[in-house]
Amino acid sequence: MPDFCGIALKHPVINASGTFDAIAAHRVYGNQLLDDFPFSAFVSKTITPEPRAGNEPQRIWETPAGMINSIGLPNKGLAGFLAEDLPQLAQLPVPLIVSVMATNREDFGRLVEEVGRRDEVAAIELNVSCPNVHSGLIVGEQPDETEGLLEALRPRTGKPLIVKLTPNVAAPAEVAVAAERGGADAISLINTLKASAIDPATGRPGIAAGHGGLSGPAVRPVAIAQVRAVAAVVGSPVVGMGGISSGADALEFIGAGASLVAVGTENFRDPRAGSRVAGEIAGALRADRSGAPIGNIA
Amino acid sequence: MTAPFGRRRCRVSESRDSGGYRLFSLLDPDGPEPLPGQFYMLATEGHWQQSGERPFLPRAISVAETGPAAAGVRLDFLIESIGPGTDRLCELEPGEGVWVNGPLGNSFSAPRQLAPGAAGAILVGGGIGIAPLALLRRSFAAKNIPTRVLLGFRDAAHSGGLDDLFSCCEVRLASDDGHAGHHGYVTDLLAAMLEGDDAGSAAVYACGPPQMLETVGAMCVEAEVACEFAMESPMACGYGACFGCAVPKPGGGYLRLCVDGPVVRPDQVEPAHA
Numbered sequence: 001m002p003d004f005c006g007i008a009l010k011h012p013v014i015n016a017s018g019t020f021d022a023i024a025a026h027r028v029y030g031n032q033l034l035d036d037f038p039f040s041a042f043v044s045k046t047i048t049p050e051p052r053a054g055n056e057p058q059r060i061w062e063t064p065a066g067m068i069n070s071i072g073l074p075n076k077g078l079a080g081f082l083a084e085d086l087p088q089l090a091q092l093p094v095p096l097i098v099s100v101m102a103t104n105r106e107d108f109g110r111l112v113e114e115v116g117r118r119d120e121v122a123a124i125e126l127n128v129s130c131p132n133v134h135s136g137l138i139v140g141e142q143p144d145e146t147e148g149l150l151e152a153l154r155p156r157t158g159k160p161l162i163v164k165l166t167p168n169v170a171a172p173a174e175v176a177v178a179a180e181r182g183g184a185d186a187i188s189l190i191n192t193l194k195a196s197a198i199d200p201a202t203g204r205p206g207i208a209a210g211h212g213g214l215s216g217p218a219v220r221p222v223a224i225a226q227v228r229a230v231a232a233v234v235g236s237p238v239v240g241m242g243g244i245s246s247g248a249d250a251l252e253f254i255g256a257g258a259s260l261v262a263v264g265t266e267n268f269r270d271p272r273a274g275s276r277v278a279g280e281i282a283g284a285l286r287a288d289r290s291g292a293p294i295g296n297i298a
Numbered sequence: 299m300t301a302p303f304g305r306r307r308c309r310v311s312e313s314r315d316s317g318g319y320r321l322f323s324l325l326d327p328d329g330p331e332p333l334p335g336q337f338y339m340l341a342t343e344g345h346w347q348q349s350g351e352r353p354f355l356p357r358a359i360s361v362a363e364t365g366p367a368a369a370g371v372r373l374d375f376l377i378e379s380i381g382p383g384t385d386r387l388c389e390l391e392p393g394e395g396v397w398v399n400g401p402l403g404n405s406f407s408a409p410r411q412l413a414p415g416a417a418g419a420i421l422v423g424g425g426i427g428i429a430p431l432a433l434l435r436r437s438f439a440a441k442n443i444p445t446r447v448l449l450g451f452r453d454a455a456h457s458g459g460l461d462d463l464f465s466c467c468e469v470r471l472a473s474d475d476g477h478a479g480h481h482g483y484v485t486d487l488l489a490a491m492l493e494g495d496d497a498g499s500a501a502v503y504a505c506g507p508p509q510m511l512e513t514v515g516a517m518c519v520e521a522e523v524a525c526e527f528a529m530e531s532p533m534a535c536g537y538g539a540c541f542g543c544a545v546p547k548p549g550g551g552y553l554r555l556c557v558d559g560p561v562v563r564p565d566q567v568e569p570a571h572a
Contacts (some may be wrong), residue, residue, distance in 0.1 A: 023538075037302060059532070066330050067355060071541045071542070071544075265534075268540050269356055270304065271535075272304030
């Protein structure tokens with residue numbers, strides 16, 4: 001049973017923020033969802049200080065072995081989340097991790113403090129990397145900014161702080177070390193890779209915002225390299241994600257140094273992907289590997 | 299009835315051409331019978347990502363017909379080949395496996411639920427949009443709700459399979475090329491019907507291209523006739539997770555078409571997106 005920042009988890013598979021809406025899924029699937037919850041902890045969609053409607057469509061675009069999204073963080077804002085969503089998420093049979101994002105340290109601090117004081121919340125993930133929002137400064141691209149943000153937030157809560165890194169930097173390990181120095185308890189990566197596609201029918205970008213974030217199996221080798229680089233230099237646990245669709249994929253991340261893994265885009269294709277990946281990890285760890293090929297061009 | 303949680307594998311029992319479309323049947327041993335307007339997320343078990351690239355995401359497809367099978371229910375889907383996912387679904391052969399998630403989304407209302415004075419229904423379908431109206435027509439027939447059916451097609455190739463889904467009822471046709479029925483749009487037929495004395499006693503149910511839905515919505519608002527659409531929007535998951543299928547609401551903000559639709563009233567969506 002994995003221990004993550006003092007939180008006991010039944011297995012090492014959680015969800016990537018923004019890829020599973022447990023409240024909507026409960027509406028669709030009823031209590032089957034609670035009886036067979038796919039993740040060992042649930043990460044909420046990112047909460048911002050004020051409500052956001054999200055970006056103008058078109059928001060998603062299918063790509064080779066993946067997709068681009070530019071959703072724009074639609075959410076009810078802090079007050080709406082605490083009043084309407086948190087009571088429902090508290091009914092889930094697993095620990096709750098709340099993802100938060102703000103465009104300045106004071107708002108970020110208010111989010112962390114108000115979310116962190118709720119008993120229903122086990123940990124807080126800081127979205128310092130979402131590339132979809134035209135918010136100006138992207139903190140997670142700068143080690144100094146990231147360290148400064150963590151120093152400002154650390155005193156505001158006793159709950160574990162997980163920093164979700166952006167992959168759209170030359171050296172994510174430097175940002176991870178800075179986050180840890182500032183007081184982060186864990187690092188999660190990768191967020192989506194900045195990407196675009198041109199609609200052949202119009203000659204214009206297929207995503208209304210012009211670009212978005214790439215996810216799915218296409219990004220997995222990039223994510224593995226970044227998880228390896230980060231896990232090699234931080235002492236904190238690492239949550240690895242990026243194109244995981246099977247237990248074999250998850251084991252690559254664990255081999256690269258991740259303590260936990262998160263399933264994201266695969267949830268769209270298979271609502272029970274989390275349970276399936278967890279089962280495949282357990283099965284693979286028991287399997288006999290004699291007779292395995294040398295290399296993978298087998 | 300909620301959908302079984304997760305995706306499940308169903309077998310293709312039949313697949314054939316239906317005019318310009320492909321009609322195939324799945325045997326679903328586990329799922330409930332879907333309601334008219336509901337949809338499924340479908341991906342073939344084999345050769346999805348055929349070229350190693352696309353299709354990647356499952357495709358949201360309305361159920362066109364259903365009925366009891368030896369074990370479970372039969373699900374019929376009408377597909378138009380317009381991209382890598384629908385191309386692959388059109389290639390399905392009996393015995394192949396399909397990953398199925400559903401039934402998802404809401405369903406059409408009865409006329410009296412939309413307007414107390416509405417006793418009958420007018421169904422308006424354009425092209426591949428006829429699919430959810432087939433099941434709706436049969437469900438209204440079972441409830442003795444008088445139903446008139448107006449369908450529009452581009453050309454003879456596309457209307458050729460009409461009898462597969464609408465064999466036992468009278469259909470008024472419109473065709474862009476004039477090969478059958480009214481030479482023009484199906485909305486012309488609706489306009490004539492809404493001018494009749496009994497227009498107020500009907501509710502309109504429409505599915506088809508966005509321009510068609512926009513016209514139908516405007517006509518129904520003008521004639522003060524209750525109306526519902528089954529809409530389409532790019533969708534990755536079908537169960538509220540991806541937020542990709544956002545459709546603008548008139549007062550600002552967005553609907554998620556998968557969980558708030560796919561059946562909506564014209565006043566729930568911005569006209570430009572209906």
